[in-house]
Amino acid sequence: MARILLVEDSAAMRTYVRAALEGLPALGDDGEIVEAASGFNALRLLPRAAYDLVITDINMPDINGLELLSFVRKSPLYKEIPLLIISTQASERDRERGLALGADGFLAKPFTPEAIRHAVTQSLSGRGSSGGDAARSRA
Amino acid sequence: MAESGDRAREEFLSEAQEIVEGLGRDLLALDEGLRASRLDPSLINDVFRAVHTLKGLAGLFGATRMASLSHELEELLDKLRLGKVDLTAGVLDLLFRSVQLYGLILQAEKEGRDQVIPEVDELVRELNRNGGAGVAAAAAAPSRYELDPSLLAVLTEYEEHRLRANIAQGLRLYRLRVQFQLATIDQALDELKAMAKPHGEIITYLPTGAGADADSIELDILMASAVGTEDLRHALASGGVDLEEIPRRAGSSGSSGNTGPSSVRIPQHTPLPASGLGVPSLAPPSRHDEVSHGPKGDLGTLRSVAQTVRVDIHKLDRLMNIVGELSIVRTSMARLVERLRAERIERDLAADVHRLQRTFERHLGAMQQGILEVRMVPLGQVFDKLARVVRQISREADKLVNLVITGAETEVDKLIVEELSDPLMHMMRNAIDHGIETRGEREAVGKPALGTIALNAFQKGNHVVIEIEDDGRGIDTSRLLEASVRRGVISADDARSISRAEILNLIFIPGVSTKSEVSETSGRGVGMDVVKTNIGKLGGVIDVQSEQGIGTKMTVTLPITLAIISALVVLVEDRLFAVPLANVQEAVVLDPAAVRVIDGREVVTLRGSTLQLCRLARLFELETQAKQPTTNGWPSSSGAGAPGSASSDSRPAARPASTRQYVVVTAVGARRLGLVVGTLVGEQDVVIKALGPSLKGVRGFAGASELGDQRIALVIDAPSLVDELHAPGGERVRPMIASRGSHG
Incomplete structure (x- = not known):
């Protein structure tokens, strides 16, 4: 199984992502998506379990999201967790910043269910394969 | 996936609705700030974020119209928050219009229609034109300060802009370091924000990574302020803040962009040794290791983060129905227990069952109360909408109106709040349109040019009272009366003897209006009669008071909830009726000798005042042939064989002398009516169920209710009965239903 921390302040967006990832083979049989409605909640949830992937809004x-990313990458406990950014942010600025801070992928909203399934599958199957290029490929 | 997709879409619609409502509130606050020349930048950012989220959602759920509107709005708002465009009343107008259009779009989305909304396209075009404007904001380089570059790297564009804007104002920058307990971080942070707000602006929060364990976290907060270090430290003293001013770079011209490590003043954190963290699942996580299967106890806490859940109102309705069914079971059970106790056998068993039944009742009561509470929402939801309407209409009508709201926190059942929106909106329009005078008129009579409309809400017993009071011209009763006679609403005869209160009530009769011209806003064919009907459907009443030249006050009185009510169950002939207890003042034995006939209406004197009677048996034509009244239309039963009957009709009694009758005194607002019934069966909680579509138009009944043991009672709609019988010419008591069909 895999456990994903989904950090997103819009409940509808969280539901959308959850619906898209339902039954994704990469999540395993009892894969789990833990939702955090804010950066603070993410900080609260991070120590509570081991996550295989963090998906965050900016x-x-x-x-x-950038601050959360920076925290995760600086932390000896969490720095290895792959992190995927989902954001409507139109500007290249945040995308570049996110990737510079160590995000493994950037998915621009709106995205199709297929796109997020693909990105998550790539991230979960080991980011050894060139740091999430696959996730970045769709924008 | 299909089902969870539907769920997601529902979620999308309700979230979008919430965001749009919040958007309206924020815009009102901005409007206020603009007029007071005190704009809160964080508010503009909130508005931006709202639209930004809407855009993202609209994109995901294929709401193209919402997406394109949001896209254009976002561009504008982005410029606003980054200081490239100034917020003016004109810009604010555009934004207010967008709130209204979002409403239309959402409505269409909910109904699954994809129709063209021309107003939306028009606004999108306007925004597009507007979008071209914009100047580069005055910006100052953060490099003048010795800021940690790693901090600069995580700022969003907006945060960076706020940093620059604050630096440009020559403010001091501070780093506040705070340790928060994760369990209480939201509250602690809110307190800190409230403490900091008067002294400056918080630009961002950054978790340092140090001091973090399972229970607490350390944050660096970047704040700009005009206040000196010591003063700010003092102001924030109770927040447990470690505060440090970020020094300006010596001899900085603002041109040097490089920040060397030597200048970094925000100290780098030192990671805590792993041994300081006791939870096994905290070991450095990697994918698919045994940690994932860590203690389930930990996972138990994962889902407790969200403080609120969104629930479909229909789910609550279903729960309410179940509670309703349980109430019926309770009633039947109580009856069984009574029988058991009366049997005088197995007394211990009976006592046990009795005790158990009492416990059950208590818990059921608590559950019912709990569900009712969950359904309650503050009236503020609809008041916000009204505030927007006031702003819009007063601008259109070129009247100055100050809306003063009190009691927005008063809670009412969600369904009532939804249904209340239109009637209140219409009353508000009336108040501005017909109530508040033009500036010139006001000044001419020595009133302040700024008109005031007070919107008050408060709880009063089982009811919620909403008042809309304006200080406008008041209702011209003579013109109103004249118009009513001219339109044949009342006869010239009636007009001579009518009281002032009755005249005012004429505004609720269809087709009566004192304004000859139809205005843009309130003259859309929806009159106060519709308002009254809609309020009545909610079990409420509306009263009007008005003083010419001084103002008008509309008072709406509503039940707090619709679903379950306490009712007095009565028997009329062989039929059961339930009178909502909220409308019942008292029940007394009818003394037939005391009944007098005044003006063709039967009355009794009760506690010093006259009470009009209404014989339900007659009204609903339930009397058996033998008891049918004779020519003068009054039932012979009023004499009821009592000696010395004072009734104008002294016919011999047709009813056995032993038959007692009761008067249930109902009160609706200030008006009372005595319902004459046969037997008082008892008090009971009933669940009101709507009558079928074929009976929907029947006035006089609020619905039907099952009483247990397969008996059905019609629930009396007291407000409409009182109206009907108090109306001018109300002595023409006519049956509201002619049906004599059997039921139950």
């Missing part, structure tokens, strides 16, 4: 109040 534009969130207080602690934004």
Whole structure:
């Protein structure tokens, strides 16, 4: 099984992602998606279990996705967890910043269910394969 | 996937609805800020984020119209928040219009229609034109300060802009370091924000990575302020904040962009040794290792993060229905227990069952209360909409209106709030359109140019009262009366003896209006009669008070909830009726000797005041042939064989002398009516179920209710009865249903 932490302040967006990932083979039999509605909740949830992937939005109040990413990458505990950014952010600026801070992929909203399934499968199957290029390929 | 896709779509619609409502609130706050020249940048960012989220959602769920509107709005808002465009009243108008259009779009989405909404396309075009404008914001380089480059790297564009804007104002920058307990971080953070707000702007929060364990986390907060270090430290003293000013770079011209490591003043954190973290699942996680199968106890806490859940109102309705069924079981059970106790056998067993039944009742009551509470939402939801309408209409009508809201936190059943929106909206339009005078008129009579509309809500017993009070011209009763006579609503005869309160109530009769011209806003063919009907459907009443030249006050009184009510069950002939207890003042034995006939209406004097009577048996034509009243239309039973009957009709009694009758005194607002019934059966909680479509138009009944043991009672709609019988010419008591069909 795989456990994913989904950090996104829009409940509908979380439901959409959850629906898209339902039954994804890469998640395994009892794969689990843990939802966090804010950066703070993500910080709260991170120590509670071992995650195989973090998917985060960028534009969130207080602690934004980049800050969360930076925290995860600096932390000796979490720095190995692959991280996928999903964001509507139109500007290249955040995408570049995200990747520079160590994100493994960037998926621009709106994305199709297939796109997120693909990106998540790639991230879970080991990011040894060139740091999530596959996830980045669709924007 | 299909089913979860539907769920996601539902979620999308309700979230979008919520966002749009929040958007409206924020815009009102911005409007206020603009007028007071105190714009809160975070508010503009909130509006941006709202639209940004809408755009993202619209894209995912294929709501193309919403997506394109959001896209254009986002462009505009992005410029606003990055200081490239100034917020003006004109821009705000565009934004307010968008809120209204989002409403239309959402409505269409909910109904699954994909129709063209020309207003949306028009606004999109306008926004497009508007979007071209914009100037480069004055910006100052953050490099003038000794800021940690790793901090700069994680700022979003907006945060970076706010940093620059604050630097450009020559403010000081501070780094606040705070340790938060994860369990209470939301609350602690809110407190800190509230403490910091008066002294400056918080630009961002950054988890340092240090001090983090399973229970706490350390944050660096970047704040800009005009306040000196010591003063700010003092102001934030209770927040447990370690505060440090970020020094300006010596001799900085703002041109040097490089920040060497030597200048880094925000200290790098040192990671805690892993031994400091006790939870086994905290070991460095890698994919698919045994940690994933860590103690299930840990996982138990994963889902407890969300503080609120969104629930479809229909699910609550279903739960409510189940509770309703249980109430019926309870009633039947109580009856069985009574029988058991009366049997005088197995007394211990009976006592046990009785005790058990009492416990069951208590828990059921708590459950019912709990569900009712869950359904409650603050009236503020609809008040916000009203505030937008006031703003819009007063601008259109070129009237200055100040809306003063109190009691927005008053809670009412969600369904009532939904249904309340249109009637209140219409009343608000009336208040501005017909109530508040033009500036010139107001000044001419010595009133302040700024009109005031007070919107008050408060709870009163089992009811919620909403008042809309304006300080406008008031209702011209003589013109209203004249118009009513001219339109044949009342006869010239009636007009001579009508009271002032009755005249005012004429505004609720279809086709009566004192304004000859039809106005843009309230003259859309929907009159106060529709408002009254809609309020009535919710079990509420509306009253009007008005003083010419001083103002008008509309008072709406509503039940707090619709679903379950306590009712007095009564027997009329052989039929059961339920009178909502909320409308019942008292029940007394009818003394037939005390009944007088005044003006063709039967009345009694009760506690010093006159009470009009209404014989339900007659009204609903339930009397058996033998008891049918004779020529003058009054039932002989009023004499009821009592000696010395004061009734104008002294016919011999047709009813056995032993038959007692009762008067159930119902009160709706300030008006009372005495319902004459046969037997009082008892008090009971009933679940009101709507009558079928064929009976929907029948006035006088709020619905039907099952009482247990397969008996059905019609629930009396007291407000409509009181209206009907108090209306001018109400003595023409006519049957509201002619059906004599059997039921139950």
